[in-house]
Amino acid sequence: MDDQYKSGTNSHLYDIFNDLGYSKVRSEQRVKIYENASRCFARVTNRNxxxxxxxxxxxxxxxxxxxxxxxxxxxxxxxxxxxxxxxxxxxxxxxxxxxxxxxxxxxxxxxxxxxxxxxxxxxxxxxxxxxxxxxxxxxxxxxxxxxxxxxxxxxxxxxxxxxxxxxxxxxxxxxxxxxxxxxxxxxxxxxxxxxxxxxxxxxxxxxxxxxxxxxxxxxxxxxxxxxxxxxxxxxxxxxxxxxxxxxxxxxxxxxxxxxxxxxxxxxxxxxxFNDAQIKTYAAMKMIVKHALNPICENMSSYQVKTAMFWVSEKNQGILNIDDFNEMLLDVIIFLTECVRTRCLQHYFTPSKNLMFRKFSDEERSCLLASLNAISRDIAYALRRCPLIHIMCSLPKKEIKKRLIFRNICDELLAAYLSIEPEEYDVIEHLLHRAQSSQEYLELYVKHVLPIVRQNNPYGYFHLLSSMNVDEITSIMMNGIKQGYNKIWLN
The missing domain is CATH 3.30.460.90 (Beta Polymerase; domain 2)
Known part of the structure; x- marks a missing residue:
């Protein structure tokens, strides 16, 4: 994995985003989890x-x-x-x-x-x-x-x-x-x-x-x-x-x-979106957050999503792994032209300009310079994003530890939101009445983890269904102590 990540080529960047959880399969599972979460939230909201x-x-x-x-x-x-x-x-x-x-x-x-x-x-x-x-x-x-x-x-x-x-x-x-x-x-x-x-x-x-x-x-x-x-x-x-x-x-x-x-x-x-589009979308959000937001805070993930829609509509082929770099370049070129003309049309109502009064002349010049530099070497631009930089720099063992911490955190939240609404209603009330963080954690372990271990809802919980409580707690505590949460949870 070390050589794979460090080369930073098209297919290797694709693998990085896959290991970070940006795949079609995982995305579809998360959609189902948050559809269930909507039902859980509705039940509790209308109870309260x-x-x-x-x-x-x-x-x-x-x-x-x-x-x-x-x-x-x-x-x-x-x-x-x-x-x-x-x-x-x-x-x-x-x-x-x-x-x-x-x-x-x-x-x-x-x-x-x-x-x-x-x-x-x-x-x-x-x-x-x-x-x-x-x-x-x-x-x-x-x-x-x-x-x-x-x-x-x-x-x-x-x-x-x-x-x-x-x-x-x-x-x-x-x-x-x-x-x-x-x-x-x-x-x-x-x-x-x-x-x-x-x-x-x-x-x-x-x-x-x-x-x-x-x-x-x-x-x-x-x-x-x-x-x-x-x-x-x-x-x-x-x-x-x-x-x-x-x-x-x-x-x-x-x-x-x-x-x-x-x-x-x-x-x-x-x-x-297919797998390549999902990874392109995730990569573009990172680029905007780490390369463009420091120049202009009004560059947003919503603008990225809109650009993705326009470029996807204009692309007449079916995207696959070989199109990842090409689509990234297409989206960057599209955004560059939008910044140049100060116009990004809303996808459903094109008469609405999402870049109206969003940046000054000086910000526009800096954005154009940054976007042009990114288009010349996309892999380099991505490797400057903190998460990708670490994935391309650390030894395999260290990357694995950080990925496990990231995935455990994701699964711990998703597990709570994957419970059937009737059970969630009861457990949410118990957690709400807990008088300390320790009691909250003990109630979670007692009531949530057994459900995930027994059923593995949506097939999403590879780690929680295979680890014991001591292992999970150790990973969480050590990860926070090492400061993994400062980069790996954002």
Missing amino acids: WSVADVDVTVLGSRGEGMAVALGSDIDIMHLQPAVRCFETFPTENKESIDKYVATFKLNFTNVPEGYAKLHLETIKDIPWPDNHNRLVFKIKRALTSDGYLKNDQRIIDSIENDGERVKVEGWLSAHFQHERANGPAQPLQYPLPFRGLYIPIDFIPAFLCEYPTIFDEWFERVQGKAWPGVDTSMKVKKSNTFVVPVGLAGSDEEVLQWRMSFTLAERLLVMS
Whole structure:
């Protein structure tokens, strides 16, 4: 493995990403795990917040099956199904609106591309103690005098603002770290029973939209193309869209704008990636994080994902290991042109520019210089990323120790989220009531590990199903002591 990694050639870099967990097989397993996690989170959320009655979905890199490291965010969308937004309000179909507590019409007049204002069309008077009484009260409180919904109010009860109403019942809730809202998300650092380890979680409130024409132009454009293919295209066309409460920073009436979200459609597209595309996507995210973000913090993984979509659509062949380097180069060239022209079109709504006002003239010059250098030697650029650099530098034995630590951490989290929702409900409550990190850990070992060892859900838990508790604990403690978590969990 030493010689394999140190050569840094195309196939060897491919092997590195495979060993880091970026493969089609592992990605598909993680998608199933986080689909189950969504059901678990929904059950617990609605148990704790009976007045909320929300649908819960894990989105982002974890929902797409792309997150391996423990430090990756968990993006959790809380959808209030009692509210519905319409592109065209169904005035003649009373039944289609009577089932909702409140309905809004999407207004795209005088708003930035990719955003809408929500105009209230109907709202029911819900008597107390009905669960939706608080929802109605909060919607009415957030309305302007002319009936538009502001985005700066807490409407969905199950999403906490700065932990203001969290009841401290044990070690876990006492060590929650609530952070200032970032865009539409409410961030939380979730503590783990190992010193200094947290999982970043973003809670995102959303309303469902009936917007049947949003994918029409895209659907026509991709017909007959090798990617994403007929089956995925049909699924995307039928997928739901949402609005989330954030406006374009610095724009007029920012507080009235709600951003359109196509996260389910994007997840379907990432799930359609083959092995080479998955590794290319992972490699590009590393390059952006370590080579481009230091120049301009507005270069984002979402821009990388969008570039991946455009390049994949234009590529008429079926990608394999031999295409890995070529696709990396294609994506870098594509991003270079986007930076040069200051324009990256949103994949579903091309009229929206994802690079509008994202960098200064000086940042643009530096980004172009960096991207041009990367395109001349992609392998060298990847080897400068900390994780790849270590994989290409250390002896085989040392790499193996670090990979086992990384994979154990991944499996420990995934195991908890692979339990059936009914069992998860019980175990989550026990963990929440634990009075110390040691008790939390003991409860996890007693209730979670036996399930994984017996069933190996989704075939994902190669290490946890073969190691004893002492081995797992030793690997975790030694890894943290050696500082592996500083690089290998990000």
